Amino acid sequence: MTRADYIVVIFAFIMLPYLYMKYWQAPVQGETAQILIGTDKKMEVSLDTDRQFSVEGPLGTSLIEVHEGKVRFVDSPCRGKQCVHSGWLQQTGDFAACLPNHISVAILGHDHVYDAINF
């Protein structure tokens, strides 16, 4: 191995951790939750303060909770409770919806982890 060889090898082994740190960093923490009611009503909730609040949809009242930067559906007047089973939403781009009650919750932030999600 020549001196230039060592320089190339050292460069490679410095570059790799840098790439892992740059492109595999922890997902971005969300900052606000956007709640959509029906097709027209929209509200934004900060995730800084813990609280519970209810949202009125066509079917009844959905209960949403914000706790330590996370948000979830506590209860909703729908049959399947898909929204409740979605659990806590934390990262930018996370999304839960109660379709029967026309309510959806999405986390917003500067960087989106996903462009779109398709089920």
Place this chain on the structure above:
Amino acid sequence: MNPDTKQINLTFDTTREDYRIAWLTALAISIHIIESALPSPLPGVKPGLANVITIVVLLMYGWPTAAWVAMLRVTVGSLIIGTFLTPTFVLSLSGAIATIMALGIGSRLPGRGLGPIGYCLVASMAHMATQFIVAYTLFIPHDGLFKLLPVLMTASVVFGIVSGLIVNAMMSRLRVE
């Protein structure tokens, strides 16, 4: 015979260098084709053993011969496999051009310059980085691709060092004979 028609002379002179390039290219193409039949755990990752020949040629006969062998190997190899002018070929060609350029810079370094491992590592990293950039700009312009970059570069470093060791072993035997 009509005096207007001249007989066309179809023979052309070949040099020792031409034969050498042809032989070495044939060797590289064989490895290229055998390797293309091997399954890959990850799209875009393969050992790049055909490049071992490129580096050996570079060390024994110099950069121009190595450049010929690499370019001919990619072109003829794609014709045989059936990927000529497909995205695979575009990636392969851009990788080969990057490799040749990196080796060209490497072989003009002052002092003792690079050895087999340095050449192979430079070649495989240039190859992978260029293919990634080409794939991102031409074929998959999605930011999600960058999640693959660390893995792909790790593979290129590992296989670069492995082929460097192979070149080392080959060179020590070639010098003995």
